[in-house]
Amino acid sequence: MNIDHHESFQHMIEESLAGVISAERKQSLREHLDTCAPCQEYLSASNRVIASLGGFSFEVDPTLNARVFVSLRLRGQQVQAAQPSRRRWVLISLAAVVLTLGGSFVDLQFGDLIASAFDIQRAQAQLGLLAFWIVPSLCVLLLFPLLPLLSKAGTRREERTI
């Protein structure tokens, strides 16, 4: 039996150990191994290497788990605090709706009263309410629902590179 012939079967042994051999080649290898002492020795040495890998026992610092738990809890709280809950989003959006409607109501119902109280024209009072009350709360109302979407897009971008 020539060396090339053994090499071909020894490669099949490696394929078999790696788990990539076909059923047909495996059968052929089995038949060859029944009669070939060098290939049997090759398989035996390979199996001994694999078995020896199980003969290592690495020491793990007994405090490691506890340290990891502490870090996880701390980071968990930080992440939680950095990401407002859905309930908080809803409450802030509701507050913005109430403020916008309230500003518009005050503008319509009490515009004259405010103008006379501050001794200014009604148009000026309306402009003031619009600039310092209605428009800011309207901006919050319109922009806030977009923030969770932007936040999710950022998270997805991070997840692509775990």
Next chain:
Amino acid sequence: MESDTQQIALGLRQRDVVVLEALVEQYQYRLVRYLIYLLGRRDGVDDLVQETWLRVLERGSSYDGQSRFEPWLFRVARNIALDAMRKRPMFSLDSKDDNGVRPAPASDKPSPFTLAARTEDADRLARSLQTLEPVHREALVLRFQEDLSLQEISAIVGAPVSTVASRIYRGLATLRPQFEGETA
């Protein structure tokens, strides 16, 4: 009924610390062992383990629960280890290797494999393991200790299945002479 992997995925999505702690308990030893095989050293491994679990907490929602958890965990750990190699001098990186992992520099201290050998055969293997290419060591531990398929290993290391198979063959070829010419 939900499978274990789906329950893990749900827990990670919700950043459930109780689920995470159970995973730490279950996988800690295997994570430490994988990183030692990958780096060929014990120093700094605990820090990498901590960072790995923190990244699992932060990016856990990317685990879909459709496949086993271990390959995903090892992929996270590998990325952390490679990042550390780029950042820290102790894990310096100037390798020509296609995967950016180079052997640990020679040291007077006994190798982690020598310290961890519990059988005579393991003791014989320890020195050769230390000098083995890290990617070959990594392929061996993932295939023969973690019992992962070549496809799973390929997903962890980001290399084709044929490359992974070749690393396993080369790893075995380097270690086999320790036991050749003997009857087991």
